[in-house]
Each structure stands twice: as C-alpha cells, then as structure tokens.
Amino acid sequence: MTVKQNFAQIHQEIQEACERVGRDITNVNVIAVTKYVSDERAQEALDAGIHHIGENRAEEGLKKWHNLNGKGTWHFIGSLQTRKVKEIIDKFDYIHSLDRLSLASEIQKRASKKTKCFVQVNVSGETSKHGLDPEELFSFVKELDKYPLIEVVGLMTMAPFEDPEATRPFFKKLKELQQNVQALNLPYAPCKELSMGMSNDFQIAIEEGATFIRLGTSLVGE
Numbered sequence: 001m002t003v004k005q006n007f008a009q010i011h012q013e014i015q016e017a018c019e020r021v022g023r024d025i026t027n028v029n030v031i032a033v034t035k036y037v038s039d040e041r042a043q044e045a046l047d048a049g050i051h052h053i054g055e056n057r058a059e060e061g062l063k064k065w066h067n068l069n070g071k072g073t074w075h076f077i078g079s080l081q082t083r084k085v086k087e088i089i090d091k092f093d094y095i096h097s098l099d100r101l102s103l104a105s106e107i108q109k110r111a112s113k114k115t116k117c118f119v120q121v122n123v124s125g126e127t128s129k130h131g132l133d134p135e136e137l138f139s140f141v142k143e144l145d146k147y148p149l150i151e152v153v154g155l156m157t158m159a160p161f162e163d164p165e166a167t168r169p170f171f172k173k174l175k176e177l178q179q180n181v182q183a184l185n186l187p188y189a190p191c192k193e194l195s196m197g198m199s200n201d202f203q204i205a206i207e208e209g210a211t212f213i214r215l216g217t218s219l220v221g222e
Ligand SMILES: *Cc1c(COP(=O)(O)O)cnc(C)c1O
Pocket: 033, 035, 056, 077, 078, 158, 198, 199, 200, 214, 215, 216, 217, 218
C-alpha cells in the first residue's frame, strides 16, 4: 500500500472518531512517524500532504532531515539525551519529550528562538515509560519560567501497548492534566495541545481530545 492509500483509510477513521464526539477534524494533526522507514517512504508522506514528520532518534532523524532537505514540520518524539540537543535544536520544530530540568536548561542554552515543547507525562505509571509522574507535573511546569526559550505547547504521553479501549483512562487523565496546566494561565505554557495516540489506539485518543496523533506502522509501515 502507498502512504497515500493508507492515509485515505486513516483519514476516514479520524473523521469517524471526530464525528462520534463532535470534534472538528482540523484540530487533529497527523504526525507521520518515519523511524522505521526509508527516506523515500518519508518523502511519500510529504507528497501525500502530511507535513508533520516524527523521528525518535537524533542520528537517524538528522539524516532524514538532511535527505528530505528539511521540508515539513519536524517532531522529535523520542527520549532526548541532553548532549544531542545542540544537534537537533534548529532542525526540529517540536520536542515531545521534555521530562527534566537538565533538558530544559540545555534547550535554553542551545536554542536561538522559542522552542515548542510538550512535557511528557507517564500517566500509566509503568516503570518502562519515560515521562514525569503526574504529581510532579505542576511544580515542573512552574520551574520552566526560568527558561524563557521554552514554550510548553502541550502534554504528551505514551499509553501502554494493550487493548486500545484499555488505554482510554490514560488519555482522559492526560487531558485533565492538560486542562489544569492551561488553567494556570502561565504566559510560557499555553498548553493547549495533546500529543497522544499511536497506530493501535489513535481513534480512542481522538475521542479523548488528542490534537497530535503519532502514526508509524499503520501509515508509513514498519
Ligand atoms: C514509534 C513511535 C510511535 C509510532 O508507533 P506506531 O505504533 O508504529 O504507530 C509513536 N510515538 C512514539 C513516541 C514512538 O516512538
């Protein structure tokens, strides 16, 4: 299947999920996660009109960025080592994995302009997952006022890989946390966005308010 064919099917499913809960499809952004696939396949995603590209590793992501001439909007979705920040900071438009102050400090040091960040939260409590404990989130976000080049655009989570319906409570929880951070009205943390939902559970994530879904396998392949 071409990316375009996959996207036609997925677009239909996104539309249906939006209709079930009365959401406007224009508020759901699709990120093509190209970490498993070739540059050509990533280019196919751009050609199919998907301009958000997601990569989870610095080396491979930078290579793709160069081979695709930096076209599109680039999302760093994996856990980010502090020492890699300087390499990716002017190439990636969004960082989805802000989860510690040492990373915030390095972004502040290396960025030449405001950087759109999602704070990653571990809502499932699985020890294998990265991200902040929900209890730490408020104090973490408040500390970020010391790093003026960081803009907290939203929250991100990775749900446990299980029956999609079983992920719903985790998405609900992330939405609740997002609304609570938004309600703090911090100028540097508009926190309107929710990065949640992958190939197996994006419909549920959309029903629960996702504004960025991250699709690898189902969209561009393995
Ligand atoms: C790989 C990855 C995805 C995409 O996963 P699929 O199940 O292939 O859609 C989404 N988010 C993150 C953080 C990933 O690492």
